[in-house]
Amino acid sequence: MSELKLALRLLYRDGRSGELTILVLALIIAVTSSTAIALFADRLQQTMGRQAADFLAADMVISSSSSIPESWWKKASELQLKQSSTTEFSSVLMENESLLLAGIKAVTDHYPLRGHLKTATSDLSNPEQTKKGPATLEAWIEPRILSALKLQIGDTLRVGEQPLKITRLITYEPDKGGDLYSLQPRVMINHADLESTHVIQPGSHIHYTAQFVGNERNLVEFKRWIKPKLNPSQRILDIYDERPRLGSALSRAERYLGLSSIIVVLIAGIAIAMATRRYGERHFNATALLRCLGCKQSKIIRLYALQFLILGGSASLLGCLLGWFAQEGLFQLLRDLLPTSIASASPFSLLFGFATGMVILVGFAMPPLLQLKRVSPLRLLRHDLDPLPSSGWLIYGLALSVIGLLVWYYTDDLRMTFTVIGGGLFAASIMAGIVWLLIKSSSKSFGRLDIGWRFGLQSLSRHPAKTISQILAFTVTLVAMILSFSVRNDLLDDWKAQLPESAPNHFAINIFANDRTPFQKLLEGQQIQSSRFFPVTRGRLVEINGIKVRKIVSKESTGARATQRQLSLTSSTTPPDGNQIIEGNWWKSDNEAVVSIEQKLAQSLKVSIGDKLTFTIGSEQMQVAISNIRSVNWDTMKPNFYFIFPPSALDAFPQTYLTSFYLPPGKKDFLNKLIEHFPAVTLLDVETLLNQFKMILSQLTAAINYLLYFALAAGFTVLFAAVYSTLDDRIHNSALMRTLGAKRSLIKKVQLIEFTVLGFISGLLALAISELILSLLYNQLFGMAHQLNLLLWFLTPLAGGLFVGLAGYVGIRHVMDLPPASILRNL
């Protein structure tokens, strides 16, 4: 008989006798969850990426202050990249004796390549989606221009020398960025009309973009080709460059997805390891018999490996199928929150789910299985002759490698992978040590306890190795659940705090000193809350420690971008909200020759405390020393600055003021009043940007919530499975105790105490470890500050005790009513 046939037959018999139930369940849970998460993450990522591309109106954009060279367009055509371009500039519009500084945007016919424009003719609440900009001789404008210039749809609007007919009102523009032109009231025209406006003259300040879509490989090749050709004013944009706020939210969400996958795989892996161990122990006799009947060690391993491959393959297939349904269900549940078109899953994700199943099986199930190779045929004569355990290195090495591979896959950071694995190993050995000490030191005092407590605790202390391994398994599962829960909570809280309901949706810049108080009063008169008024002086960083800055900074870096243009410099007596001093000290006196610099810029410029910076302000130069480095929360939608000076430092220079405020939806007309009173003030409307951002965050929030429920459900199921897989010995022992006259209530009490103590200790350890991991995670991965959660400190050990205790109790309860004879016979 071929080995395959024999393996199939053995597998069938095991399956029929119920031996494989827990193992198969654990595998199915593992594969279902990792497939569902992989598919869900992949589709969500693609969808979000696509949405992010919508915000650029393309997959890749080159932003430039000079027109894009013809050769670049040619290269893009060679690479079959679809193209469009935009040209943006400011221009003063004059109609009906009113003036308005508008942001003009001339777009080519294929604009937008990604996403869509939303426009309306009358009913603004029900706009139409279009994939095309205005036709020639047409102008599409933002609604507020109508009231500011007393115009109506169908009227003529003159841009430069070209009269254009207003045909539609723009309510949504996908690539409306945060720069000056796009925040001014928008007028969109066709690129073909640009020349006849005669607005663009040599020396005009113009912002060009070239937009491209195409397949990823060609885009990457194009990017590589173009990078060395960029001059300092040109940049390549993708989602991460263009939207740092969105980028950080998205990458945090991606990391959370990755973390959830690792967590579910880890939890399931533990269940599989425990289930296989039980499987192995229950197969010692069968294996001894096979060996007795002449089966070689290698054949035994082949037989079991074949069975596991067949089992793993079928469970993984089933898991993939269930995982597919689970993520479909997830998308169905989220359909109101997610964009209407969801990217379809790549077959790779399905394959990933399957591969994960097999890898977990090999990593976690192989070590206990290999133990079977060592079963001695003598066991047939002496039942208590257990096989020698496989080498510890092999057992833990395999499982660790699997976890390491997964961590590496998700974080793409080798150093971090080693940190996690090293930290995990260190934590596990410390934990094992603590538990061992706890067991050894407490066992002497058991004598004074009542019989239930004594038996419960003694049963833990008699098998320290088993107790430690069970506590480690429960601890890891609990840690995984706590991590999933805490990270999700803090991530959501952090997002919520960044963007409260009344997050500022307008910026006002260029407020002259004389206008400051009247401006503030006008806002207050309308009960509109504004942030601080920051004085702003325009200046440029030119030297660091006497060396020209352009010789120091590297191309395409934050430092390069910050030093190639005039910066808004401000002064303040105290650090603004959301700013934290991370190095050095804030100044005590307001007239020191010092400056505070933002952390990322400091890193990019490679400067530290005490370095001398030279600024050019107007025609004068000023040298100051860095007194402190600040971390800045850029996601607050409040004014933020790279450089802050003590107030007296900038007094000598011309200053304007800058503020931000929240304007409720019904008060848009107030903007016109503001412009009327303060014609010199520039108002920037960031509401659209804010709404896009809020929408994405709410979608991510919902997705992350579901992932958490998934991880928790997997955790609870597996915890049950894990408890069940340790029950054999306990059921046997309790049957024997009942034979000798122990009452069921006593047995139940012993079990309850034993499991509750196991759970309680696991909960305590899990808490300590998760706090440690969380503080590392937040610093390294999410860039957030970690705070201790007192509720967690209180609840985790209790929940651990309660849950594991209950699982154990329920597990053993069903055999309590069976006569002891039948249990002793069956085991």
Added chain:
Amino acid sequence: MHSSPDKQSNAPIIEAINLGKKVSTSEGTLEILSSVDLIINPADTLAIMGTSGSGKSTLLSLLAALDEPTTGSVSLFGQPLAQLDEDGRAELRNQSIGFVFQSFQLLPGLTALENVMLPLELCGDKNAADAAQALLERVGLSNRTHHTPRQLSGGEQQRVALARAFVTEPGILFADEPTGNLDSKTGEQIVELLFELNREKQTTLVLVTHDEPLAALCQRTIRLEAGTVVCQS
């Protein structure tokens, strides 16, 4: 120490009437035991014999209140078992019954001493350790008291099991193939010890075996075939 309720009286210790046991399997109901009537008097020694699968162990577990019959009834020390719930039967087992199993059935995590102490601890005996120690000395294991079953040979494990069975001074002792897992020499020593202790403690003994010489040591023998009693002597 605990003594059985009726150790000194002449009333039968076990009275089994029309005892039967059926189990359901995937191929239908299987009758393991049918219509067994049996009376066992104080200080009786009874061997239950029969081939493998004849129902010996099933009969023993029914008589010892380890299992419930499908038909018929068992009274132990005049107490009908059907009137007791599982906890009541556990209490009865603890106070009046001792067990010796073929596979020893010692708790693997406990030392020899702790295994012997266990039945006394279950009924709250404060002197459990002393009594267990004395009995372990009696079975010749005074120097092995702190060894776990894994560190003991089969013969030694069965001695511990004997000590555990006698430590509560039960009214009746059930032994299921007590020498089945032992070599003949060790088996003989165990049998010798079992009968010695039995005489000393005046315990009623019910022994399941297919070993003719062992059965011959008992006063009475019943023989089972396919679940029914075919011969009593």
